[in-house]
Amino acid sequence: MTFPPDPVRFDEARPLALAVALDTAASGVDVLLVRDILGRISLLLDDRSGGLDAAKTATWRERLKNTLGPYAADRPLLLASGLFQPDAYFASPRAAAELGYVAQPGHGSIRWLDNTVVGGDWARVSTPEAESGGVRTARTALYGFKGGVGRSTATFMLAKHLAGQGNCVLVVDLDLESPGAGPLLVAEEQLPQYGIIDQLVESAVHNEEGLDLVAQATHFHLPNNGELWVAPARGRGAPGTEYAYVDKLNRVYADVPGHGQGSFADRLEAAVHACEDAVARESRRPDVVLLDSRAGIHDIAAVAISRLCDLALLFGSDNGQTWAGYRALFTAWLSSGQAPEIREKLRMVASMVPDADRASYLETFRDHAWECFSVLYDDLVDGNTGFNPSPEDGSAPHSPIPILFAIELVGLDAVTTPGWDDRAFVRAAYDSFLKTVTNLMIEGPR
Known part of the structure; x- marks a missing residue:
């Protein structure tokens, strides 16, 4: 047969x-x-x-x-x-x-x-351009291959910490399918009338001028003349008009033929610029922009990491799903020839680190991260020089920045629990993360 x-x-x-x-x-x-x-x-x-x-x-x-x-x-x-x-x-x-x-x-x-249809910008790496006069706002993207790793909470903690040091901080909620950062920082009634979703929809028909896109954080007082602004994924809508969020979401990802900036990537980049400009009109140009990206292999994450940021924080737990997902992304960057550019802006974050066995957990996490990141490192053979940091290199992209696990944070409704972020166990959980990331953002990624 x-x-x-x-x-x-x-x-x-x-x-x-x-x-x-x-x-x-x-x-x-x-x-x-x-x-x-x-x-x-x-x-x-x-x-x-x-x-x-x-x-x-x-x-x-x-x-x-x-x-x-x-x-x-x-x-x-x-x-x-x-x-x-x-x-x-x-x-x-x-x-x-x-x-x-x-x-x-x-x-x-x-x-x-x-x-491609989805994820096309993973293989196109570029650095954000400076504004006129050579000044450029520093942008950091916070991304997790899988959800549930505490990315939005970390965005909140980092934003408040940076603003508390006197910086003008803008948080842009790019998790359009599951908005998170906006509600943590701004009361519902204080949201701007429009959100990122509206900027993307209106720009497709050249109708984006005059949108109210940003609001100041309302849940706390900031010292040192710091400011914290938020560009939420969704706004509160116009009075007396239904806010058709799902209908808008169904349309934002399409490219627009014949449009000067018709691709979704171009329109998302323009939306972030529009939010920065909105803060500048209200107060001053942001010193720092935090991009709360969405999880998964998606065009939003692709654009945020590959095109919009100077530093990309990659969140994960030490499990097979984390490493398989990141290895797939790293392999795509290697295949497209973008590994040398993209690795310079990456840094791994170990979320939910158990406090009881912290050192052992982080050592294992670091070794697994190094195996994964080795896809992006140079293969040093026959005495060649290149970028190939050792597993123990604490400044390398694979070296984990820890956020400790706190059982008290599980199920916590941050919106209805005033002062939750000032509790001792929360400060202890995020102390190393905040110090390390602040230094990276000030000094720049390696």
């Missing part, structure tokens, strides 16, 4: 296509591998400097069809001379050099263009 051959799966399609690309590049032509949102792959060949052998082209096309199976695009091989706007592909800023490929003399280049 004969069995049909095993079908090609998603993970196998790219290396199979790359094997064909290597042959085509050897003929001297530049190659662009393009993967669509379903995972199907096309090879685009830049033949504008000279014709290609028609027989070879036909052979490559058939090889792609036969080897990729369902992951071959309907038109698996295209020539630049036959495209209406070839530079829309070959000159795309999203096209990245194929990692590990070095063109031999006489060979063409190979680049990769991946089209």
